[in-house]
Amino acid sequence: MTESDLPEAAQPHTHDPEEEDQFAVGYVPGVMPGKWFRRWEERHHKPVLSQQQLRADGWREALTNGDIKACFVRLDWEEQDPSLEELRQNFRAVALYEELQVAVLDQDHILTVAESLTTDELNAESSPQQKPATDDAGMAVELTAAGVGPVILPMSLARLHHRKDVTYRQLTDAPTIPVALVWPQDLSEEDEATVQQFVGIVRGRSANSGRDTPPSKEQESKKKKQPQKQQPKAPQRRGGKGPKGAKAASASKNARRRRPR
CATH class of the missing domain: 3.40.190.10 (Periplasmic binding protein-like II)
Incomplete structure (x- = not known):
């Protein structure tokens, strides 16, 4: 791939009805997130994931405009690249690995x-x-x-x-270069839940993890409608309730034992 093959810097975002049902994830040149994209597809997660390679100087604008929901970025390489701490002042981010x-x-x-x-x-x-x-x-x-x-x-x-x-x-003596997954701080509740599900895949969460497959809105609604189970009542002893009733029952039982045949 040559420099001319890279996409242009992100343009102002225009909403396409078909894009609204997609989970767009970007990545800068060199970063290879293909295994995580495949796992998302293999687990049949929704919405459908759309992957976009961006120019390294365009990922901030793409996230801010809403062209993508999350992006794999390289930190501390170019002079304008933020550290992870600086990045978290304006975005949410998780560190992934270090490049040699x-x-x-x-x-x-x-x-x-x-x-x-x-x-x-x-x-x-x-x-x-x-x-x-x-x-x-x-x-x-x-x-x-x-x-x-x-x-x-x-x-x-x-x-x-x-x-x-x-x-x-x-x-061997050069510092490593961190790679992180970044997303906006102001995503909707639904988009944030989708990103968190993707973060789980990136961090190695298994398909059987309960956190990997959150309950659907229908399941949550049914759970809320279910009445709370009532605690079973304690069985009543013969002779009435309370200590007096218990004593009376005990006395009656002893009397039967002493009754001559």
Whole structure:
């Protein structure tokens, strides 16, 4: 996939009646949420999930406009990327996993003999390109293939833009890059419930979990209409209620025992 294949930045949202019955989830380039999308479909959850790849500079607008209900985003990569704590000031978010950073090298580079590299080793043998924005990663890999120099990328972006004339090596001392699932704070109650159901799948909740399949509105309505069960009354002892009745019954029983035959 090249840079031109990426969708344009999100446009102002227009409501389509067919979209109202869909659960639209976005993801930025390189992030691969396909296994979670498949699990949603395999469990026959409603509404139908619609997946959308977005430009990395367009996910905020897409969430704000309502084009999507949730999005997989990469944090702390570009200068404008928020940390998870900063993100939660305006959105809801859950951290998912950490991506490794790699150095993308042309196939003839001397450092390809190593299985992994440190940042110092990379800088000692080459002059890496300036760190590119996510949406410019494809062009940076092309420049690497042309001999301009290595480029450091999250591993998922290196895999997305892989070419036969380049390879990559893990940077063992580079910090990891977090990936999170993000959604607006002001979703409707119904949409929030749908997102929470999807969060359960992403976090590995099984299909048999009671939390994975919330009760339908019809089930909740029936539950509310059912009368409360009354506690069974305690059986009454012969001889009346209370201590006096109990004593009378005991005395009568003893008298029968002493009655001569």
